Amino acid sequence: MNYLLRKADTFLKDWIKNPDRYPLIIKGARQVGKTETIREFAKTHYKNLIEINFITEPSYKSIIAEGFSTDSIIRLISRIDPSKHFEPNETLIFFDEIQDFPEIATSLKFFKEDGKYDVICSGSLLGVQYHRIASISVGYKTDYQMHSMDFEEFLWAKGYTAEVIEDMLAHMLSGKAFSDAEHNIYSNLFLEYCILGGMPAIVSNYIKKGTFEGSLALQRQLLTDYENDIIKYADGLDKAKILNVYRSIPAQLAKENKKFQYSKVAKGGRSKDYMGCVDWLKDAGLINVCDCLQFPELPLKGNICENKFKIYISDTGLLVSSLDDESQVDLRANKNLGVYKGALYENFAAEAFIKQGYGLFYYSKENSTLEEDFFIRSTNELIPIEVKSNTNRAKSMNQLIKSDTYPDIRHGIKFTVGNIGINENIVTFPYFCTFLLKKYMSQQKIFA
Structure with a gap:
């Protein structure tokens, strides 16, 4: 289907313009368009998109087995799927359905400090788990609330x-x-x-x-x-x-x-x-x-x-x-x-x-x-x-x-x-x- 323009597109364009941008957490109910919006944004702003869905690909919950450092997480992602290509400053890592794996939020601090990769997290029922996610990523994230389409x-x-x-x-x-x-x-x-x-x-x-x-x-x-x-x-x-x-x-x-x-x-x-x-x-x-x-x-x-x-x-x-x-x-x-x-x-x-x-x-x-x-x-x-x-x-x-x-x-x-x-x-x-x-x-x- 053709992509429908969203107000979140403008937010994401402004986010990437900020050289000191933080990892982003996009909240919103099921089917409001979070995933498609992030994918469309990645198409025009990055050479590589690394997309991981913790519901459909539960094996990726093991990527914090050796800690939360950027290098160890990337190493374990590539061990599960060697075809995933990580290029510093040209790669967006998209963690989807993180309500099934809120522990990944701890890694946001390390991704921010490392600075080589942009990270966006999302999930259908994120609000329910959000108190937990916020407490383990405090000070190292930007939040954005996404709704279904408005009349505009x-x-x-x-x-x-x-x-x-x-x-x-x-x-x-x-x-x-x-x-x-x-x-x-x-x-x-x-x-x-x-x-x-x-x-x-x-x-x-x-x-x-x-x-x-x-x-x-x-x-x-x-x-x-x-x-x-x-x-x-x-x-x-x-x-x-x-x-x-x-x-x-x-x-x-x-x-x-x-x-x-x-x-x-x-x-x-x-x-x-x-x-x-x-x-x-x-x-x-x-x-x-x-x-x-x-x-x-x-x-x-x-x-x-x-x-x-x-x-x-x-x-x-x-x-x-x-x-x-x-x-x-x-x-x-x-x-x-x-x-x-x-x-x-x-x-x-x-x-x-x-x-x-x-x-x-x-x-x-x-x-x-x-x-x-x-x-x-x-x-x-x-x-x-x-x-x-x-x-x-x-x-x-x-x-x-x-x-x-x-x-x-x-x-x-x-x-x-x-x-x-x-x-x-x-x-x-x-x-x-x-x-x-x-x-x-x-x-x-x-x-x-």
Whole structure:
């Protein structure tokens, strides 16, 4: 398949330009494109790529038998496979699936000190083992988090240029509405992306065929692979409970109140019964957790309710694929989001914010209808963000902005099916602009 351009490509190009670069650890869930991205990078920047996968080639776990020095590791690699060619300053060593062999991280210090070879490590469930990997490579690594493709990368895959995306941003900054033709095209592309998600193999299959044929089967196979990973790697935790938490998320998001409830996982379920399950899924990159604020004010961190949160699936396409068959027909044939409309758009927004580096926070006032989907901050402001599945007025947002009770809040942002608009202190954007929020915030003049 043709290689799909990724934002990680730019990161890797910047990394290799640094003469004092450290060994790199690329984290990310299964199938987000880590291996293909590293291989493509190696093609254009090195004469030799030494790729070792500790799952498919477990014999390489013996390469530290004589210690962690660069020379001894290279010697033992070449003993296992004499065809591997090591040329100083022209060779990338790629250790893949290191969650199966975290001990190799100790060698990063020695590779850095030796300086003759670049090293990149990666793994599908690296986050789960990362506390161990970080402790044995502290000070001798650079970390990079890789996600599935965002909407901008999807647009690249569909042939849209950087100029098109800059024009979308220009509309946001100027407040100028999109033409009907533009709005229709981008809205349809956005729906395609919501249904497919950002897994490169699934996107590539769609672009190659021009239809959704085979996409659902690929997505459901990936969900099965994720569940198998839980069974394989969830050491010391109740694997059945982790699976049950993961499987309960679509139904929890379909509720009017999307707060995650353990009682919806199992009858009578309580948080103490599921200690560590949510953290495991988050570390594995399978979910995004949105924390509830105690009060909508700055600072955000240190202002959260410990046991009150929402959970989103890390890739909206996988959420779509977990829905029932009738919903699949509606979605893929008619592009009708049905009763899941609010849940899917909210999940997409959470995914887009995480991919831009934002944390996830929401607010729900006890014994009140006051609730806000998300919050971000500018230099001096707390900014509520509402994701509306319709074009109704944002009552909670208006209340937060106008009330003297919330002095940190003076403006709001709303994402809807509609067009760009500014009404008093609320800026409205179409859903398909969500991926540009951070760029917009860095250049806009409205917020403090």
